[in-house]
Amino acid sequence: MSSDVDAETEEVSGSGGTGSSDAVPVGVKLGSTRTVIAFPNEDGSGLKTIRTLTCLASYEDPLTGEEKYLYGEEAAREYPDRVQFMLRSGLPEDENRAELTEQFFTSVIESHDIPEDSAVVYAIPTIDNPAGLENLQSVIEDSPIGNALMESYPESLCGSIPAFGDDLEAIEQIFIAVNMGSTNLEASAYRRGEQISPFTTGAVTGNEVDRIIANYVEEETQGRVNIDITTAREYKEEHADFEAFEPFTDIIQQPGGGSHEYTIERSVMDACNEYLDDVVEEFANTFLAQLANDHMKVYQLALDRPVVLTGGMACIPGVVEEFERRVSEELGREIEAVAAERPDLSATIGAQRIAARLVQNS
Ligand SMILES: Nc1ncnc2c1ncn2[C@@H]1O[C@H](COP(=O)(O)OP(=O)(O)OP(=O)(O)O)[C@@H](O)[C@H]1O
Ligand SMILES: [Mg+2]
Structure with missing residues (x-):
């Protein structure tokens, strides 16, 4: 143990x-x-x-x-x-x-x-x-x-904290955070820690990417390979890369003995590309529309600053640049994005910094 x-x-x-x-x-x-x-x-x-x-x-x-x-x-x-x-x-x-x-x-x-x-x-x-x-x-x-x-x-406020610096700078800022998790996509604006216009959808998720990868692997191997969603998640976490994806091979043991080796070229990144398109669509056309409608000034101020990506799906190499590119294209203006070094740990690290500050203050 x-x-x-x-x-x-x-x-x-x-x-x-x-x-x-x-x-x-x-x-x-x-x-x-x-x-x-x-x-x-x-x-x-x-x-x-x-x-x-x-x-x-x-x-x-x-x-x-x-x-x-x-x-x-x-x-x-x-x-x-x-x-x-x-x-x-x-x-x-x-x-x-x-x-x-x-x-x-x-x-x-x-x-x-x-x-x-x-x-x-x-x-x-x-x-x-x-x-x-x-x-x-x-x-x-x-x-x-x-x-x-x-x-x-x-979670998305905590997750943004390490993206801004070594302290609690995020709590003094106006910005937008997008949390890319396994069961939900969340977006919120923050104004000095106050959460504004929170948006959540269960339709665009890391779990769904895993299910789609499993389906695509079956297609890509002409039905010879069925993987479970845990394996699909591992493929995604180990191989997904928006900059430098490389095809990879894996082996299954066949029930009657013997093994089958196969190569995955498209399944992982096809699923990830569709996911990111859906993220951009929800972000630009649902969340931002709602924010602009409810809080025009916050919308304007926040969009001049980098959008913070948090959550495990923000770990995929190149996702920040690709999000920037696709959102900029969708909105017809330059948008910047950033993420902490470890988006999968960043919510916890931010929460720990808040805890340290609360201890200091007490
Ligand atoms: N290095 C990685 N590369 C690609 N995807 C990753 C990586 N690390 C984690 N993920 C994916 O990120 C998702 C988990 O993100 P996160 O830990 O933020 O979710 P969660 O907080 O558990 O879920 P939620 O808030 O949606 O309920 C999973 O789909 C996981 O496979
Ligand atoms: Mg989460």
């Missing part, structure tokens, strides 16, 4: 920002695909991040009969038959899934020794689903950490 725990953690630069006697500032994002947690290294140098699949499998201890839990990559790999992704739709939909989320979160916290006496800021999706949000809130409140402080901020 220890090697798997190590595989989940990485170091990122940043001050972490604690005086020794203060509560430890922690940032958390409970995402539908992955959960990311960030907190300062014990020696105060930099941040430690934990990134794990948001899934849980239970099994019975053969000696004690006790029910035990396994989470993350290990659970997905070893118990594909009964692993549960309890936030698959973005939020815990019912009490049962809220309980599983609590169990999952507690397991992650325990295996990484995150201190209970901590100040925790949660990055929360912008979804119009009051029941789901309430369930998420109860998971947060019942968690063992955050005894010193618990707050939540919008």
Whole structure:
């Protein structure tokens, strides 16, 4: 287990920002695909991040009969038959899934020794689903950490923070953020941290890209290869590239023995290109139209500044430049875009910085 725990953690630069006697500032994002947690290294140098699949499998201890839990990559790999992704739709939909989320979160916290006496800021999706949000809130409140402080901020605001600089510059700006997640596409304007004209659609998503890749792979291989959506997601995460995509080969073992090698040339990028076209369409023609209609001045000010892309789908190499190009063409004016170095971690890192500031101020 220890090697798997190590595989989940990485170091990122940043001050972490604690005086020794203060509560430890922690940032958390409970995402539908992955959960990311960030907190300062014990020696105060930099941040430690934990990134794990948001899934849980239970099994019975053969000696004690006790029910035990396994989470993350290990659970997905070893118990594909009964692993549960309890936030698959973005939020815990019912009490049962809220309980599983609590169990999952507690397991992650325990295996990484995150201190209970901590100040925790949660990055929360912008979804119009009051029941789901309430369930998420109860998971947060019942968690063992955050005894010193618990707050939540919008995920796309948190995710924009590392894109602006090393501190909390984003909170003083007027800008537009687009969060490209697995279950939702969100866009909002922010005016000194105030969220304006939030827009969410479940129609343009990373999960949908995975489903389409799986279909295209079947087509591209003339029906010889069927991949599941986990494999499709891995193809996307490892190979999608708007600048320098390279065809790749993979091998399937055939049920009767033997194996079949195949090359993927189009499936991944066809799906990603269609996704980005849909993102641009929703952004330019739905979100911006709504923002211009409701807040003309904010719209004008924000469009003169770079649009911040956040969320895991913003990790695809070249996506920022390609988004700029397609939006500029759609709007008939030059639009700039930026992203943090690690858009998949940026919401959590931003939340951690807010937590550090709240600890300082208190
Ligand atoms: N390096 C990468 N390259 C391509 N796609 C990636 C990469 N890393 C993550 N993704 C994709 O980003 C999506 C996850 O994004 P994110 O972690 O922001 O979502 P989430 O917060 O869990 O979901 P949501 O907010 O939509 O419920 C998934 O579709 C995942 O496959
Ligand atoms: Mg998200």
